[in-house]
Amino acid sequence: LDVLLFDRSARRAQLTPAGAELLRAGQYLLDELDAVAQRVKRVATGWEPQFTIAADAIIARATLFELCEAFYAEGAPTRLKLRAETLTGTQEALHSGQADLALGIASDLMHPADVQTAPLGTLEFVFAVAPHHPLAGVGHKLSEDDRRAHRVVAVADSTQRGRGATHNIAPGQDVFTVPTMQHKLEAQLRGIGAGFLPLPLAQPYIDAGRLVVKDVQQPDRTIRLTYAWHQPRNSRDTGRALRWWLDRLLHPTTRHALLHNHHQS
Secondary structure, three states, rough: OOOEEEEEEOOOHHHHHHHHHHHHHHHHHHHHHHHHHHHHHHHHOOOOEEEEEEHHHHHHHHHHHHHHHHHOOOOOOOOEEOOOOOOOOHHHHHHOOOOOOOEEEEEEOOOOOOEEEEEEEEEEEEEOOOOOOOHHHOOEEEHHHHHHHEEEEEOOOOOOOOOOOOOOOOOOEEEEOOOOOOHHHHHHHOOEEEEEEEEEHHHHHHHOOOOEOOEEEEEEEEEEEEEEEEEEOOOOOOOOHHHHHHHHHHOHHHHHHHHHHOOOO
8 A cells, every 4th residue: 555554653553544544444344245245145046136116206105115115124135226217217217227127107108128017007197286376266177378378397307318208388388397296296386387296196285275176178187107127028037126026016006006105104
């Protein structure tokens, strides 16, 4: 290292600050090396070293964290990593290899051959505004011109390629762009703007009178969603962490909760 590790000016050699740091860091490295060795032995049993989940903004965080708790209770050596994504960014995280499992992808999106999908469920969206928003008092079904005259709140697409997707934004409309669905909800509760919200997320605020649902001149907005994962069709080599999550997603109650239990304590 070409640094002074011991001070020998006194009768008894003492560590210099640099020497003390080397001792501290060396112990850390030894502990880390031992931990890595133990993890390698456990990973050899079929568990992935790390498992990354890309969860779209519409996924209920409470249920997702309950699943994470249950996974850790298995005592698996796999390290979980969650990615918060939105719209095409959720699909992109999976396709680019940055995620092993993606939750909440629109069912009409295309995937490469090594990506498998399964239905997650359907989700209804409603156009909602705060009671003090100008659109709250409109008595007729809202036309696109009615909505264009007021600011819309939109969650930004998390894609790293291009401009991403947008939905229900009229040409020339003022847009307040936010990073998550929770930010969008907060903005609409404050009357900063209007827009479509997942009904399960908005329902408690509708019941409490903090949001008003308005009829709009367009078909009901219900979207079909899937979950997707990497696995070539002719391959049976599935890691144990992926198998654990896919097994849980086979349960209809789990899939329903991931889309509807936004306010579970």
